[in-house]
Amino acid sequence: MAISKTEIEKLAKLARLSFSDEELERFTAEFDEIIAFADTINQSIEGGTDQIRSVGARMVSFDDLRPDEVMPSLPSEKILSNVEGYNGFFSLERSKK
Amino acid sequence: MNYEIVCGIETHIELATRTKIFCGCTTEFGGEPNTHCCPVCTGQPGSLPILNQKVVEYAIRAGLALNCKINTRSHMDRKNYVYPDLPKAYQISQYDEPLCENGYIELDSGKRIGITRIHIEEDAGKLIHENGYTYIDYNRSGVPLIEIVSEPDISSAEEAREYAEKLQLIMRYIGISDCKMQEGSMRCDVNLSLRKPGDPNFGVRTEIKNINSLSFIQKAVMAEAERQADILDAGGTIVQQTMRYDEATNSVAPMRDKENSDDYRYFPDPDILRFCIDEDKIEEIRASLPELPFDKLRRYVNDLGLPEATARQISRYRKVAEFFEGTLAGGASVKNAANLIVGTIFSHMNTEEEKELFAVRISADQFAELVRLLDEKKINYGVAQGTLQKMLESGKSVDEFIKPEDLAGISDEELESLCREAFDANPKAVADVRNGKDKAINVMFGFIMKKTGGKADIRKAEALLRKMIGHD
Numbered sequence: 001m002a003i004s005k006t007e008i009e010k011l012a013k014l015a016r017l018s019f020s021d022e023e024l025e026r027f028t029a030e031f032d033e034i035i036a037f038a039d040t041i042n043q044s045i046e047g048g049t050d051q052i053r054s055v056g057a058r059m060v061s062f063d064d065l066r067p068d069e070v071m072p073s074l075p076s077e078k079i080l081s082n083v084e085g086y087n088g089f090f091s092l093e094r095s096k097k
Numbered sequence: 098m099n100y101e102i103v104c105g106i107e108t109h110i111e112l113a114t115r116t117k118i119f120c121g122c123t124t125e126f127g128g129e130p131n132t133h134c135c136p137v138c139t140g141q142p143g144s145l146p147i148l149n150q151k152v153v154e155y156a157i158r159a160g161l162a163l164n165c166k167i168n169t170r171s172h173m174d175r176k177n178y179v180y181p182d183l184p185k186a187y188q189i190s191q192y193d194e195p196l197c198e199n200g201y202i203e204l205d206s207g208k209r210i211g212i213t214r215i216h217i218e219e220d221a222g223k224l225i226h227e228n229g230y231t232y233i234d235y236n237r238s239g240v241p242l243i244e245i246v247s248e249p250d251i252s253s254a255e256e257a258r259e260y261a262e263k264l265q266l267i268m269r270y271i272g273i274s275d276c277k278m279q280e281g282s283m284r285c286d287v288n289l290s291l292r293k294p295g296d297p298n299f300g301v302r303t304e305i306k307n308i309n310s311l312s313f314i315q316k317a318v319m320a321e322a323e324r325q326a327d328i329l330d331a332g333g334t335i336v337q338q339t340m341r342y343d344e345a346t347n348s349v350a351p352m353r354d355k356e357n358s359d360d361y362r363y364f365p366d367p368d369i370l371r372f373c374i375d376e377d378k379i380e381e382i383r384a385s386l387p388e389l390p391f392d393k394l395r396r397y398v399n400d401l402g403l404p405e406a407t408a409r410q411i412s413r414y415r416k417v418a419e420f421f422e423g424t425l426a427g428g429a430s431v432k433n434a435a436n437l438i439v440g441t442i443f444s445h446m447n448t449e450e451e452k453e454l455f456a457v458r459i460s461a462d463q464f465a466e467l468v469r470l471l472d473e474k475k476i477n478y479g480v481a482q483g484t485l486q487k488m489l490e491s492g493k494s495v496d497e498f499i500k501p502e503d504l505a506g507i508s509d510e511e512l513e514s515l516c517r518e519a520f521d522a523n524p525k526a527v528a529d530v531r532n533g534k535d536k537a538i539n540v541m542f543g544f545i546m547k548k549t550g551g552k553a554d555i556r557k558a559e560a561l562l563r564k565m566i567g568h569d
C-alpha cells in the first residue's frame with residue numbers, strides 16, 4: 001500500500017472535506033492506484049524523481065526571468081464570470097460550525 | 098522566579114516592485130476589488146506563473162544588506178493550505194532552498210541577531226467577513242513578499258523592538274519597500290519562550306501573529322513573557338499555540354483560525370523552473386547598494402565629528418543623509434549644515450513619514466550657498482535660520498533674500514570709508530595678507546563687523562579691502 005486510510009483522513013481534514021466510511025475506503029484504494037502509477041515514473045529514471053530536480057532539470061538564469069513591466073489585468077467581470085460575485089468581490093457563504 | 102526570554106521574529110515585507118511576483122498585474126495599492134487580477138493571480142487552471150526578476154533582485158539586495166550568504170541556485174515550493182485568501186489552495190513560497198541564508202543585524206550594543214534565512218513568496222488576498230459571508234478581493238494576491246526569519250537570539254522586549262526598527266531602516270534605505278507597518282507592508286510575527294537562566298534547553302514557545310507597529314512588538318513581548326512567567330510560576334505548562342496581541346487591552350490571547358493546518362506538505366512547484374544567479378550578478382547588486390544607515394552613523398561621528406544624537410537623526414533617513422552629504426559636497430561646513438537641517442528643516446516635518454520623504458523645495462546646492470555664508474560669518478545664525486525658512490517656503494535661492502539690508506544696511510560710501518578705517522587700523526594684518534597669510538584678512542572683517550553690528554556686506558567689503566591691500 002502506498003497510502004493508508006489514516007493519511008486520506010488527514011488530507012480530507014486539511015482540505016476541509018468530510019467523507020463517509022465507504023467513501024474513505026474507496027478513495028484510499030483509488031489514491032493507492034494513482035500513486036502506484038505515478039511511482040512507475042521513478043522506475044524509468046535512474047536515481048528516481050529526486051534526480052530530475054537535482055541534475056536533469058532545466059534552470060533559468062537571472063537574465064531570463066520576467067522583466068518587471070505591468071501588463072493589463074483582466075476586467076473584473078471576466079475574473080468573476082464563473083463565480084458568484086457581490087459588488088466586485090468573490091463571495092462565500094460561511095459554513096456554520 | 099526570573100526567566101530568560103528566548104525570542105525570534107519573522108518579518109514579512111512587501112516588495113516595491115511594479116508587478117506581482119508571478120504575473121504582470123500591477124501591485125498598486127487600492128483599486129476596485131478584483132481589478133488587479135488575471136488568471137495567474139486568481140489561480141485559474143492552466144495558467145502559468147513566471148517569476149519576476151525584480152523580486153529576486155530585491156531579495157538579494159535585502160540578503161546582502163543583512164550580511165547573508167546568497168544561494169546561487171534556488172527554487173519555488175508549494176505550501177499547501179486551504180483557506181479562501183489563497184485561490185490555488187497553496188501559496189508559492191520557498192522551503193529548502195531559500196535565496197538568502199545566515200546573516201545578521203547588529204544592535205547598538207554590538208550584539209548580533211542572526212538572520213536564519215530570507216525567502217520570497219506571494220501575498221494572499223484580502224478577506225472581509227460580513228453578515229455570515231466572506232467577501233474576497235484578490236488585488237493583493239500575488240504581491241511579492243520576502244520573509245525574513247531571525248534566529249532566537251533576541252532576549253528582551255527592547256531588543257525585539259530595536260531589531261525590527263533596524264530591519265525597517267535598512268529595508269527602506271536599500272529601496273526595496275516602504276515598510277509601513279500600519280499599512281501592512283511590514284508585518285512581524287514574534288516567537289517567544291522562557292527558560293531558567295543558564296538552561297541550555299528551549300521552553301515551549303508561542304507565536305504572536307501580525308504585529309503592526311514597533312511599539313506593539315515591544316509591548317507584546319513584555320505581555321507574553323509575563324503571561325508565560327505567571328503560568329510557569331503557578332506550576333503550569335505552556336501550550337504551543339498561535340496568539341494575537343490586542344493593543345486595546347495590552348494583552349495576548351490565543352487565535353482560533355487556521356489551527357490544525359500546520360502540515361503544509363511542501364514540494365517543489367513543477368510550474369516554475371529552478372533558477373540560478375551568477376556570482377557576477379550578485380557582485381553587481383552588492384556594488385549598487387547604498388551605504389547603510391549604521392555605517393553612515395559611524396562615519397558621521399568618527400570622521401565628521403558630529404555629535405551622535407545629530408548624526409543619528411540625519412543618518413536615519415536616506416534622503417536626509419543624501420541631502421546633507423550633497424550640502425557638504427557644495428562646500429558647506431559639517432556643523433552648520435547639520436544644525437540647520439536638524440534645527441530648522443526638521444521643524445517643518447512633524448512625522449517620520451515627512452522626514453522619510455524629505456520633500457524640501459530647495460536643492461542641496463542652494464542650501465550649501467546659505468550655509469557657506471554662515472560658515473564665512475557673512476551672516477549670523479539667526480539670519481541663516483530666518484533666510485532658510487523663507488527659502489523652504491518659496492524654493493528660491495539665497496540671493497533672493499540676503500540683500501544689502503541683511504548683509505550691509507549701510508551705503509557703499511560708508512562701507513568704503515569703514516574699509517579704509519579697517520585698513521589703516523590693522524597694518525600688521527595688511528602686511529600678513531601681503532605676505533601670503535590670507536587668513537589675516539579676517540582681522541579686518543572682524544573690525545568691520547564689530548563697527549556695523551554684523552550688518553556689513555562682507556563680500557563687498559572683501560573686494561574693497563583686497564583692492565586696498567593690492568591683493569585682489
Ligand SMILES: [Zn+2]
Binds near residue numbers: 073120121
Ligand atoms: Zn495577475
